[in-house]
Amino acid sequence: MQENDFSVEFFESISAAPLAAAIHGRCFMPGWSESDFVSTLSIPGTVLEVLSLANAPVAIALYRQVTDEAEILTLGTLPAHRRNGIAGQLLENGFNYLRHNNATCLFLEVGTDNIPALRLYRSNGFVETGRRPNYYNHGTGYEDALMMKRLL
Numbered sequence: 149m150q151e152n153d154f155s156v157e158f159f160e161s162i163s164a165a166p167l168a169a170a171i172h173g174r175c176f177m178p179g180w181s182e183s184d185f186v187s188t189l190s191i192p193g194t195v196l197e198v199l200s201l202a203n204a205p206v207a208i209a210l211y212r213q214v215t216d217e218a219e220i221l222t223l224g225t226l227p228a229h230r231r232n233g234i235a236g237q238l239l240e241n242g243f244n245y246l247r248h249n250n251a252t253c254l255f256l257e258v259g260t261d262n263i264p265a266l267r268l269y270r271s272n273g274f275v276e277t278g279r280r281p282n283y284y285n286h287g288t289g290y291e292d293a294l295m296m297k298r299l300l
């Protein structure tokens with residue numbers, strides 16, 4: 149994907165909650181509600197990144213930074229736009245934003261069965277730092293979480 153094919157914006161206020169919930173609900177089952185995003189965005193240090201193609205939002209990432217450490221809280225690309233390099237661009241722009249905000253490392257947790265996300269994170273410089281057994285409860289079973297870290 150070329151730089152001029154897309155635009156990226158960052159929102160630190162709860163005004164972005166309806167947009168975030170609309171995208172998240174099409175990426176995850178179930179997605180987070182608008183009030184979930186209002187609560188999350190109300191916490192200082194939280195920022196929502198939105199990537200748009202031709203002004204239409206297609207992917208989001210939510211970060212939280214405390215001192216020089218940041219965390220990815222959630223990230224998703226709309227199903228119709230996957231495998232097109234969008235999440236890679238989302239991460240690259242997110243890294244730059246966080247660096248400018250004096251973050252030096254970025255953490256995340258990802259399910260061990262989530263192959264697309266694991267490949268995305270590994271190919272974007274994240275390394276595994278640990279595992280949380282049975283971290284996700286899917287109702288029908290449990291899934292471990294891998295903890296990952298990337299220096300910025």
Ligand SMILES: CC(C)(COP(=O)(O)OP(=O)(O)OC[C@H]1O[C@@H](n2cnc3c(N)ncnc32)[C@H](O)[C@@H]1OP(=O)(O)O)[C@@H](O)C(=O)NCCC(=O)NCCS
Pocket residue numbers: 175176222223224225226229230231232233234235236237257258259262263264265267268269271
């Ligand atoms: C994971 C997710 C964000 C990837 O978004 P995307 O825009 O398709 O990612 P990209 O096109 O930038 O892919 C980057 C790399 O990730 C890997 N990848 C992405 N989707 C993949 C898939 N379905 N299978 C295998 N690898 C995949 C590949 O290495 C890919 O590079 P390649 O296309 O050159 O092989 C997307 O599948 C998604 O939204 N999933 C549902 C929500 C989710 O699980 N989010 C992560 C929570 S931790």
